[in-house]
Amino acid sequence: MLLSPISWLALIATILCIIRGIYLDKWATADLRGSGPHEAHWNREDPNRWTLNDGSLEIGTEPDNIFYFVQISDLHISQFQSKGYTIHFLHFLKSILPAISPEFVVVTGDLTDAKDARRITSSQHVVEWEVYQKSLEEAGVSDGWYDIRGNHDCFDVPQWSDSANMYKDHAVSGELLEKGQGVYEWELEKGSGRYQFVAFDACPKRGPSRPFNFFGYMPAKGMNHLANSIIGKEGDKSYNHTMVFAHYPTTTVAFGVSDKGYTYTDLAKQFSVYFCGHMHKLIGGLGDELKGYNAKTHSLELELGDMKDHAMYRIVAVDHDLISFVDVELPLPQIPFSTPEIPKVVEGKRLLPDKIDMPPVVLITNPKDARWILQYKEPVARIVQSRALRFLVFSGENDPKSLQVKITIDGIVHPYPAQYKGKGDPNGIAKGYMPLWISEWDPQNFDDREEHVLRITVTDSQGRKGVDESIFKVNGARIDINGGAGEWIIWTKFSFSLKLCCLVAISSILAILLIPKIYSDFTPPGTERQCARRPILQRIHHLSNEPKTLANRIRYHVWLWTLRCIDLPRNSPIIWTGTLTYTLMLISLPWFKGEFIPVAQNSEDRYGLFYLSGIRLSGEWIPLADTWMFALFELTFGLAAFVLVWIWRATDSADLRCSGTSRIRTLNERAWFKALVVIMWLWRMSEVLALGSFYGGFWPTLVQNIIIWWLLFAGICIASGKDGILARPSTKERISAIWGRCSICHLNDEASEEADVRRSLLDNADEDPGSHSSSSCSTNESIQGFNAVKIRKSRK
Incomplete structure (x- = not known):
């Protein structure tokens, strides 16, 4: 017999569970696959929309062929939080927006916070939505205001038609989004240009309460509507630019495939910029530059910091079809971070605060910053043919000509003065306001294929300054963004990467458990069963007497851990069997049952099953990458960490003892190390118990939970298993002590x-x-x- 019965049983069970896991994953992601052939129908070889020598429209000195709009994101209007949050948004409406007077405003999600006072559970609060709705009415900006849902706006929302979905009744664009079934669009004609703007909702169609509601997804039906909006039914749409707005960065969205075979990459080749929020600038400066350029699709993705904490907003200008932007922070020193009372919707009470002063904001539109150049989607040849530097200046000054402007190029003062060429009411409100400034220049003086830095500083009558810089090349060539970690994050497909990492982790654990067992049990026909560990042990003892070089130490530890892996099923068969069983259960069975949508009316909509591939609610799958993120964390700290301890303990220290040496105590035998293992177990247990506070308490979340039962098993093994806290010395240790x-x-x-x-x-x-x-x-x-x-x- 080549293998023992236990090895055969383990192999067969593993194969069956893997097949079951593949089936579950295909079932969970079925909605992401369209009904048609999955092949791209749009493979334009030359994506260039503009001829390189386009001279049909010259960038001159007049305020024409230019418009701008504003993006804000992650308002998190809260009835419980008194720091930032609502007050930032209200100051933006009162003081900033009138001074800018854009063509329109887009809010890319998370309009409300939807958390309780302890920030543990989540649900929609009508007072937060009423604050949002009433503040817009009081500011008079509903015209030209577009908003979309974020993950906080669909916390604890059973479905779109449910009363818990307060977005559809209180948001400005609720009717548009409902009519477009998750996608809506609008157009704008300015000068010689025609522009399209598309917003889409990637929120889960059944929104679980937090924390399993961070990622989004676009099923095949949503991709059908998105493709129709961007490309048209027969690819008949033609615009100078198409811009797309969503809450989630693409790295946190699982995009499906349309019925005609369009993927997100196919669609991204047809639009210029993807605007989003959601990341809140992350932590430790990682999210300062969550911006990236996709060389495959020749499009930009620009994440915006939140209004909640960082008080950020973005002004985007399109000047002669060159797209520029600036991210601006509210004048926080003028806004008390902690407010005594968050405004409530009380009849007759004014929501908007007193007006604050706005420092100058500068946005350079020509020459465009080379980091954000879209060579195949913008007429970059217009830069070298232009006759003036152009920039927008937004301030609270009644007389724009009272502003002082300083222009330098490469640190040298520009010889031509700045001139105000604006039009319209500088106090805002009225459409058509254009705060354009120009300064004559000769781009041929800088046409040397080198990078140059244009810096414009504007000072108002009270000494406040606004600054903008443009690193430009007049030949229109791109330069690297150099966004560091932020640029890497924005193009790392977390949805895919998390899944890949989980599969690698599971495969590694199964390999560590099965391969040593099969190696130990393998017996060729006609031979007796041999002790597989003896030649490995001989190598270890031989290497222990060799010179202590780095290469020898590496070889020593490689053979040592190989021995430990072989000894696990041999010396701790119960632990080995329990670990393998739990790993296979994670692949093929639900992990726990939880009350994912507490507000739902019936139990089928409230309670669901958590699988590795997604959450199953009311007979439907929610293929969120949140399950893979939670699984990766649990596989790493709740399974792999304990497997490491079991393997470490599998080999007796007596095996590592050579003549003339004292008794060896390996690291895992020391009391402080055992204490750390206990602390790790308590930490994992507390994290799993926390699920009860989110999803239904003791029953069913904790009882119908294979993680809890695994941790109880692990706790017993930590206490009384081999080399456990309560375990006595092994037979081998006693024999070695006698023989010496x-x-x-x-x-x-x-x-x-x-x-x-x-x-x-x-x-x-x-x-x-x-x-x-x-x-x-x-x-x-x-x-x-x-x-x-x-x-x-x-x-x-």
Whole structure:
């Protein structure tokens, strides 16, 4: 027999569970796959929309062929939080927006906070939506205002038509989004240009309460509507630019495939910029530059910091079809971070605060910053043909000409003065306001293929300054963004990467459990079962006596951990079996049952099952990458960490003891290390118990939870398993203490027989004496040999 019955049973169970896991994943992601052939229908070889020598429209000195709009994101209007949050948004409406007077405003999600006072549970609060709705009415900006949902806006929302979905009743664009079934669009004609703007909702169609509601997804039906909006039914749409707005960065969205085979990449080739929010600038400066350029689609993705904490907003200008933007922070020193009272919707009470002063904001539109150049989607040849530097200046000054403007290029003061060419009411409100400034220049003076830095500083009458810089190349060539970690994050597909990492982790754990077991049990036909660990142990002892070079130490530890992996099923069969069983359960069974949508009217909509591939609610799958993120964390700290401890404990320290050395105590045998293992177990248990506070309490979330039962099993093994806290020294340790000499190393010929007997005895000290009576590792034969040697020594 090549393998033992236990090995065959483990292999068959593993194969069946893997097949089951693949089936579940295909089932969970079925809505992401369209009904048509999955092949791209749009493979334009030359994506250039503008001829390189386009001279049909010259960038001159007049305020024409230019418009701008504003993006804000992540308002998190809250009835409980008194720092930032609502007050930032209200100051933006009162003081900033009138001074800018854009064509329109787009809010890219998370309009409300939807958390309780302790920030633990989540649900929609009508007062927060009423604050949002009433503040817009009071500011008079509903015209030209577009908003979309974020993940906080669909916390604890069973479905779109449910009363818990307060977005559809209180948001400005609720009707548009409902009519477009998750996608809506609008157009704008300015000068010689025609522009399209598309917003889409990637929120879960059934919104679980937090924390499993961070990622989004676009099913095939949503991709159908998105493709129709961007491309048209027959690819008949033609615009100078198409811009797309969503809450989630693409790295946090699982995009499906449309029925006609369009993927997100196919659609991104047709639009210029993707605007989003959601990341809140992350932490530690990682999110300062969450912006990236996709060379495959020749499009930009620009994430905006939140209004909640960072008080950020963005002004985007399109000047002669060159797209520029600036991210601006509210004048926070003028806004008390902690307010005594968050405004409530009380009849007759004014929501908007008193007006604050706005420092100048500068946005350079020509020459465009080379980091954001779209070579194939913008007429970049217009830069070298332009006749003026152009920039927009927004301020609270009643007379724009009272502003002082300083222009430098490469640190040298520009010789031509700045001139105000604006039009309209500088106090805002009225459409058509254009705060354009220009300064004559000759771009040929800078046409040297080198990078140049244009810096414009504007000072108002009270000494406040606004600054903008443009790193430009007049030939229109792109330069690297150099966004560091933020640029890497924005193009790393977390939805895919998390899934890949989980599969690698599971595969690695299964390999560590199964391969050593199969290697130990493998017996070629016609031969006796051999002790697989003995040659490895000999290598370890040989390397321990070699010079302590780096290469030798690496080889030593490689063989040592190989031995430990082999010893796990041999010395701790119950732990090995329990670990393998739990790993296979994670692949093929639901992890726990939870009350994912507490507000739902019936139990089917409230309670769902958490699988590795998604959450199943009311007969439908929610294929959120949140499940993979939670699984990766649990696989790493809740399973792999304990497997490492089990493997570490599998080999007795007596096996590593050579002649003339004192007893070796490995790291995992020390009391402080065992204490750390206990602390880790308590931490994992507390994290899993926290699920009860989110999803239904003790029943069913904690009882119907395989993670809890695994942790209880792990706790017993930590306490009483091999080398556990309460475990006694092993047989091997006791034999080694009596004998006192190495069981592997042959000191001399006289001792060789003795060493052979001791080695065989120690190899089988923890095995069943009757399990391998015919093998060379037989415990009975070893004991007889041990006694024979003792008698021979006594006669001498």
